Amino acid sequence: MSDGLTRREVLIRVARGTVLVGFGSTAGFLIEKADGQVVWQVDASRCANSRLGEAGAEVCNLCTTECVVQQSAVRAVNNFRECGRCSICPAYFNIKSAVDEKGLPSEKACPRDAIERRAIGLVDPADPANNFYEYTIDEEKCDGCGICVRGCREPLGLGSIVLKVRHDRCVGCNRCAISIACPKTALARTPVTAALEPTLARQAAR
Numbered sequence: 001m002s003d004g005l006t007r008r009e010v011l012i013r014v015a016r017g018t019v020l021v022g023f024g025s026t027a028g029f030l031i032e033k034a035d036g037q038v039v040w041q042v043d044a045s046r047c048a049n050s051r052l053g054e055a056g057a058e059v060c061n062l063c064t065t066e067c068v069v070q071q072s073a074v075r076a077v078n079n080f081r082e083c084g085r086c087s088i089c090p091a092y093f094n095i096k097s098a099v100d101e102k103g104l105p106s107e108k109a110c111p112r113d114a115i116e117r118r119a120i121g122l123v124d125p126a127d128p129a130n131n132f133y134e135y136t137i138d139e140e141k142c143d144g145c146g147i148c149v150r151g152c153r154e155p156l157g158l159g160s161i162v163l164k165v166r167h168d169r170c171v172g173c174n175r176c177a178i179s180i181a182c183p184k185t186a187l188a189r190t191p192v193t194a195a196l197e198p199t200l201a202r203q204a205a206r
Helices: 007-034 147-151 177-181 193-206
Strands: 039-042 073-079 115-120 133-136 162-163 185-192
Touching: 073 133, 147 162, 177 185
Parallel strands: none
Antiparallel strands: 039 162, 039 185, 073 162, 115 133
16 A cells, blocks of 8 residues: 555554444443433432431332342442451441351351452461451442442441442433432432443443
8 A cells, every 4th residue: 555554454443443433432422421411320428328327227228129220220339448448347248147267257248249358468367357358349240239338337337338320231211210219319310421430431441
């Protein structure tokens, strides 16, 4: 070819451009869905599961049962900047269960086993409670039941885990069934484009 490129190089560049355009179209659609319009978001300050240290707060799992999609578009999300990385995390362990031979609760809190626990650094076998751990939510398993969110509330936890709507799973109902059922009106519509940033990040990683 006259510009020094071979036919194969041209085809490769065209293919790459097509992939980028395809991803850009998807991202553009998601942004357009939010920008200038509205998307559903969970207000953690209102959510019954997220109310930090609230005495006698009711147990709520409506995000799990009321969503129109088979597995709720609401997911638990851990804010690692707020997490204490505790050895005995009240969101990961059922702290009321019997203690095992390692001195840890014998049962997990999540009924879907959607929280992954990973030691940070070398584990001290003589004192495992002296180690720090990272807790990550597996969003493919999570159904937004809120058990871990309630466990993470103060004073036992730090409130780092909250519920969020994942917009690549949300079908964008004009009247969200969860928001209608929510006793605290914690789901509201907002025009904030930043609400889609986690969605776009996951799309880019795929």
